Amino acid sequence: MPLRPLLLPAAALALCLLGSASAMADDQSQLIESINAYRSQPQRCANQASSELPPLASDPRLILPVDNVGDLQQALARAAYPMVNVQAISLSGPRDAQAAMQAVRESFCQVVLDPQFVDIGVNRQANQWRIVLARPLLAARLGDWQAEGQQLLAQINSARSQPRQCGGQSFAASAPLAWNATLGSTAEAHSRAMANQNYFDHKDHDGRTPGDRAELAGYAGQQVGENIAAGQDSARKVLDGWLASPGHCANLMNPAYRELGAAYAVDPKSDAGIYWTAMFGAP
Numbered sequence: 477m478p479l480r481p482l483l484l485p486a487a488a489l490a491l492c493l494l495g496s497a498s499a500m501a502d503d504q505s506q507l508i509e510s511i512n513a514y515r516s517q518p519q520r521c522a523n524q525a526s527s528e529l530p531p532l533a534s535d536p537r538l539i540l541p542v543d544n545v546g547d548l549q550q551a552l553a554r555a556a557y558p559m560v561n562v563q564a565i566s567l568s569g570p571r572d573a574q575a576a577m578q579a580v581r582e583s584f585c586q587v588v589l590d591p592q593f594v595d596i597g598v599n600r601q602a603n604q605w606r607i608v609l610a611r612p613l614l615a616a617r618l619g620d621w622q623a624e625g626q627q628l629l630a631q632i633n634s635a636r637s638q639p640r641q642c643g644g645q646s647f648a649a650s651a652p653l654a655w656n657a658t659l660g661s662t663a664e665a666h667s668r669a670m671a672n673q674n675y676f677d678h679k680d681h682d683g684r685t686p687g688d689r690a691e692l693a694g695y696a697g698q699q700v701g702e703n704i705a706a707g708q709d710s711a712r713k714v715l716d717g718w719l720a721s722p723g724h725c726a727n728l729m730n731p732a733y734r735e736l737g738a739a740y741a742v743d744p745k746s747d748a749g750i751y752w753t754a755m756f757g758a759p
Contacts, residue, residue: 504598506573507607508534511580511588511596516721521585527677529591530705530717530724538597538608542566548608558613560749563587567605576605591676592747594707594717614709614750618740621664625738628711628754629655632728632736635719640729643722647729656757659700659737662693663753666704670751671743676706686755697735699758701727706748714752732758 512531519526537555544551548562565584570576580588584607587593593609600606618624633652640647666689669680678686686702703724705714718724727733733756740752 503573503576504539504600505534507576507580507598507605508532508596510573510577511607512720514577514581515589516723519585519589521589526589527591527704528721528723529589530708531720532596532609533594533713533717535595535597535610538595538610539599540564540597540606540608542599542601542604542606552610557610558615560611560613561592561747562608562610563590563593565605565607565609567607569603570605571603576600580607590747591706592749594713611707611748612709614742618709621667621739621741622660624711624740625660625663626655628714628738628752629653629736631711631715632738632754635715636729640719640725642719642725642729645722645726647726648731650729650731651734653733653736653756656695656735656737658693658695659690659735659755659757660739661737662689662695663702663737663755664739664741665689665693666702666755667739667741667751667753670704670706670753671741671746671748674743674746676704676748676751678702678704690755690757695757697757697759699732701730701733701756703727703754703756705752707750708752709750711752727756728754730756734759 515529518528537557540551548564552559552562565587567576567579570579592611595610597608636650639649670676673681687700690700703718705717708714718728735757738754740750742750
């Protein structure tokens with residue numbers, strides 16, 4: 477019997493192509509979710525321990541062709557993405573998001589765990605992947621650290637006013653936090669230290685913890701907690717990142733806390749450009 481080619485109706489062919497594109501888009505989203513889950517927990521990478529990091533925001537301007545390895549800065553300029561720093565990861569071979577994430581963990585952990593990056597774009601064609609991480613220029617016009625700290629306080633209180641799921645923990649609505657000037661100045665000092673000394677950690681370069689710094693500043697509360705962020709140019713973006721991170725979310729929803737001080741600091745010579753600290757206290 478002679479062989480005949482299988483002819484699909486045009487509608488069926490279009491449906492097949494649409495399904496393939498949809499599967500690739502799902503894999504791209506899944507890889508971003510996996511990278512953010514990886515960042516949300518302390519990791520061991522290149523013999524160093526990372527901090528818990530907020531999630532990267534998906535930005536369609538960072539979805540670049542996988543076969544174009546030209547100048548990244550020019551590509552982002554054409555995409556109207558004003559950037560300070562950018563790095564791209566190219567993978568060849570992973571058949572799905574799980575395999576791509578395994579390759580990222582094994583060979584590019586330092587890139588995806590770099591706290592300066594705040595945005596991400598992923599593109600995939602067959603078994604070729606391109607992951608772009610970037611830090612944008614600071615676009616927002618910020619007030620002084622006290623004004624922005626108070627703005628962050630108001631937004632945290634708005635978040636606390638509703639029941640919330642933080643990873644595996646459920647929280648009822650919590651009472652609003654009151655501003656504490658001592659915690660505010662302590663938060664500003666830590667943000668300034670991170671910006672000027674170009675690091676991102678809850679411990680400062682003298683080894684002091686948030687509790688140590690609060691005590692030295694004269695805060696007499698029974699319990700202190702801290703959230704930090706880097707790279708985001710507004711209090712709203714900082715809060716969104718914290719709410720998407722189970723540990724940060726649990727900190728700001730903790731009903732034991734009654735007070736807050738928050739601040740940011742900027743140093744254009746630092747990796748992330750801008751650093752935020754929120755200090756929670758239980759008097």
